Amino acid sequence: xxxxxxxxxxxxxxxxxxxxxxxxxxxxxxxxxxxxxxxxxxxxxxxxxxxxxxxxxxxxxxxxxxxxxxxxxxxxxxxxxxxxxxxxxxxxxxxxxxxxxxxx
Numbered sequence: 082x083x084x085x086x087x088x089x090x091x092x093x094x095x096x097x098x099x100x101x102x103x104x105x106x107x108x109x110x111x112x113x114x115x116x117x118x119x120x121x122x123x124x125x126x127x128x129x130x131x132x133x134x135x136x137x138x139x140x141x142x143x144x145x146x147x148x149x150x151x152x153x154x155x156x157x158x159x160x161x162x163x164x165x166x167x168x169x170x171x172x173x174x175x176x177x178x179x180x181x182x183x184x185x
Contacts, residue, residue, distance in 0.1 A: 087130050088143060095123035096150040100158050141181050145174040 101116025130139050152171055155161035163171075 084130070084134055087126065087133070088139075088146065091123050091126045091130060091143060092146045092150045094119050094126060095147060096154045098123055099151060100154050103159065138181060138185055142178050145178045148174055 098116045098118070098120030101112050102120065103116075105113035105116060107113065127143065130143065149171055152163065152167065156163055
């Protein structure tokens with residue numbers, strides 16, 4: 082359960098950080114700085130996750146979760162459009178994450 086929370090925190094910090102970096106009005110703004118710190122914090126958390134979980138589990142789950150997280154961030158906060166191909170790819174990624182997680 083603790084490792085699942087770490088993965089969720091990693092994905093959330095990375096996605097929110099990326100959103101803030103993208104949405105910031107400029108390089109020298111508080112929003113950009115906060116986004117950078119969140120994204121850097123996510124990277125530091127990733128190093129902790131690598132120490133605690135097998136790489137064959139952590140990497141595919143984290144990478145797939147980041148793809149889904151950034152897709153959802155783009156849809157809900159940046160008004161990006163998603164095609165049928167994007168949605169199908171996201172569903173396949175979720176299926177892969179589920180299979181890896183169930184096997185653990």
